[in-house]
Amino acid sequence: MEETQFNKRAINLQVPGTRKFSNQVKEYEDGVDLTLGQSGFATPEYIRESMIEAINQNKLRYTHNRGLIELREAISAYNKKRFDVTYDAETEIIVTNGGSEAIDSVLRTILEEGDEVIIPCPTYLAYEPIATLQGANTVLIDTTKTNFVLTKEVLKQAITPKTKAIIFNYPTNPTGMIPSLEQMNELVDVLKDTDIFILTDEIYSDNVYDGEFHSFMEFPEVREQLFVINGLSKSHAITGGRIGYILAPPFATEQVTKVHLYNSVCVATPSQYGAIAAFTDETGPGILAKMNEAYKERRDFTYKRLRDMGLPVELPKGAFYIFPIIAEYNKDSFEFASELLEAEHLAVVPGRTFSIYGEGHIRLSFACSMEELEEGCNRLERFLLTYNK
Ligand SMILES: Cc1ncc(COP(=O)(O)O)c(C=O)c1O
Structure with missing residues (x-):
C-alpha cells in the first residue's frame, strides 16, 4: 500500500504535542509528566460502584x-x-x-x-x-x-x-x-x-x-x-x-x-x-468541591513558583492548566520542551500545540499530585538556571 491510498486530509493530520511528550517521558524511570489534562484523583467511589453494579446486573x-x-x-x-x-x-x-x-x-x-x-x-x-x-x-x-x-x-x-x-x-x-x-x-x-x-x-x-x-x-x-x-x-x-x-x-x-x-x-x-x-448522588457536589479546593491550591502553588522563576504568566481562573511564556529562552516551544525533557526528564506541552498563537509558551497541567508538581517545578527551575539563551 502507498501513502497516497489514504485520504490526504488524514495524512496531513499531526499527532498532538500532548501525546508526543507524554509518550516519550514514559521512557524515563524518573520521568515527571505535567502534560495531560487528567485528574490525579481516583474517580469517586460512588461512580465506580454504580458502574460495577451495572455490569453485575448485565x-x-x-x-x-x-x-x-x-x-x-x-x-x-x-x-x-x-x-x-x-x-x-x-x-x-x-x-x-x-x-x-x-x-x-x-x-x-x-x-x-x-x-x-x-x-x-x-x-x-x-x-x-x-x-x-x-x-x-x-x-x-x-x-x-x-x-x-x-x-x-x-x-x-x-x-x-x-x-x-x-x-x-x-x-x-x-x-x-x-x-x-x-x-x-x-x-x-x-x-x-x-x-x-x-x-x-x-x-x-x-x-x-x-x-x-x-x-x-x-x-x-x-x-x-x-x-x-x-x-x-x-x-x-x-x-x-x-x-x-x-x-x-x-x-x-x-x-x-x-x-x-x-x-x-x-x-x-x-x-x-x-x-x-x-x-x-447526594455526596457528589461535596466530593467535587474538595477536588476543586485541591486544584486551586495546586494552581496557586504553580503560579507562584513560575513567577518566582521569572516566567511571565497569567493566573488561570479555571481548567487544569497554566501557560507561562518561555519565549525569552527559546522562541520555538517544541525545541524548548524537547530540551527540557532530555535534560530533566520533565514533560510539558509546547505552546504551538494550541495553534501558532500559542508559540512562545509551554503548558503545564496542575491536575496531578502536589508531589509531582513540586518535583516538576524544581526541575523546570533548575533547567532555566542552566539554559543557554
Ligand atoms: C477543551 C476540551 N474539550 C474536550 C476535551 C475532550 O474531553 P473528553 O476526554 O471528554 O473527550 C478536552 C480534553 O482535554 C478538552 O481540553
Whole structure:
C-alpha cells in the first residue's frame, strides 16, 4: 500500500504535542509528566460502584442512540439547576463518547468544504484538525493581546459570508481564562440574528476557582444556533469513562444524532449508569468541591513558583492548566520542551500545540499530585538556571 491510498486530509493530520511528550517521558524511570489534562484523583467511589453494579446486573446492551433516558433527564435537571435553562431530555440531549465525540459529531454535521470556522486561539487542539478533515477552513484568531479572550471588535472583523461556525472554549484549555459576563454579552450581540452556529465547549465549567462561570446557554437570543458541549471527564476525574454530551435545539439534535449513531451507536452502558450516579448522588457536589479546593491550591502553588522563576504568566481562573511564556529562552516551544525533557526528564506541552498563537509558551497541567508538581517545578527551575539563551 502507498501513502497516497489514504485520504490526504488524514495524512496531513499531526499527532498532538500532548501525546508526543507524554509518550516519550514514559521512557524515563524518573520521568515527571505535567502534560495531560487528567485528574490525579481516583474517580469517586460512588461512580465506580454504580458502574460495577451495572455490569453485575448485565446492563451491557445497546441503549437508545442518544443515551439512557434517565441519564438525559439527569443532565437536563443538572443544567436547569445550574444555569436555569430547559433542555428537553427526549429531544435536545445526546450522550456522546466524551467531549471529543461531541465536538466531532457536531462539526461533521454542520461543516462542508469551503466553510469558515472561527477559532479564538490559543485553544484546544482538536477543533482545527476535525474542521480540516471536513474540508472547512479555520480562521484562527490571536487572543494573546486581549488576555486570551475574544473581543467583539475582532470577532466582527473575522466574520465573512462563508462563516459557518465559531468555537468557544471557556474556561480555555490551555490558558484557563473566562470572559466576563459583559464580554459575553458583547459577543452574543454580534452573533445573534446571524446564521452562524456557536459551539461552546464547556468541559471545564465545573473546574472554576475564581469568579463566576457563565454559560452561553444563559443567552436565549442565541439558543437556536447554540451547541453546548460538556461531559464528566474532567469534573469527575473519569477521562476513561468516555462520558460527554451535547445540548442543542431539536432540529439540530435530530441531524447530529444520525452522525453520532453511525459513528458509535451509543456510549458504553456501564459508563452511562456511572454518569447517572455522578449527576444524582447526594455526596457528589461535596466530593467535587474538595477536588476543586485541591486544584486551586495546586494552581496557586504553580503560579507562584513560575513567577518566582521569572516566567511571565497569567493566573488561570479555571481548567487544569497554566501557560507561562518561555519565549525569552527559546522562541520555538517544541525545541524548548524537547530540551527540557532530555535534560530533566520533565514533560510539558509546547505552546504551538494550541495553534501558532500559542508559540512562545509551554503548558503545564496542575491536575496531578502536589508531589509531582513540586518535583516538576524544581526541575523546570533548575533547567532555566542552566539554559543557554
Ligand atoms: C477543551 C476540551 N474539550 C474536550 C476535551 C475532550 O474531553 P473528553 O476526554 O471528554 O473527550 C478536552 C480534553 O482535554 C478538552 O481540553
